[in-house]
Amino acid sequence: MEYAEIGIIGGSGFYDLEGLEEAHSVRLRTPFGAPSEKLMLGKLHGRAVAFLSRHGHGHRLNPSEVNYRANLFAMKMLKVERLVSITAVGSLKEELKPGELVIPDQYVDQTFKREKTFFENGIVAHVSLADPTCPALGRLAQRLAAEAGLAAHRGGTYCNMEGPQFSSRAESLANRQLGHALIGMTQAVEAKLARELEMCFLPLAFVTDYDCWHQSEESVTVEMVMANLKQGVAAIRKLLPLIIRELPRDRGACSCANALAASIITAPPLIPEKTYKKLELIIGKYIPSRL
């Protein structure tokens, strides 16, 4: 049976993982459909790692088309407990400069065109998203970023727009007034789903541009984003092995692993069998049977 302790989802510009020992790929099917791509498995510093390209090879899926549930459930099928989500973002704050790394700790989800819960069709759960990211992983990544040559900021709100168009100037200015730090198109839904799967979630957001609010900047274009992205991807490629090398075996004191403990509301005997079977991997530890 394939297994991975650490999952990594790569975003724009980040379509594979180099340096994996015993590298091989698997195509998984989940009860929620097919992930964006085959998952690449292997070892880094002796730890089992799984990598998935969020948009697929050749960047074929737009942020609304990505099947986030299948992507994350596939990681769960591999028994992943820690999930690293890599994404390119625009900065809404002067001090978060292009070329720098941000580890956001909050999300505002403005998306309206994607599936964002595993709990439906006869089962209801309300997980807490008060603190949607793993504090222990965030601290570790920030500490190691300098070693990888990256200026890193921890904290701040990632505003998740639907896309695929970049913001209008009015939207950009409005998001700034709301105090959001970053604008992006993918990560909030991954944070929500990771919480439902009781995974520790580490967001690595690489700033490629100042969105379009910034007076001195030309408006954001794909060309500008891709040029900065290349540099960021190279730095994150250095950072990931450091994080994996230093990652404690035990998840420790964070509460990520118990997110569902008091969250499932539906009376077990009323959960339809089909729904139970679909979610057994997630809920089996709390509801060993429907009776």
Ligand SMILES: [Zn+2]
């Ligand atoms: Zn955690």
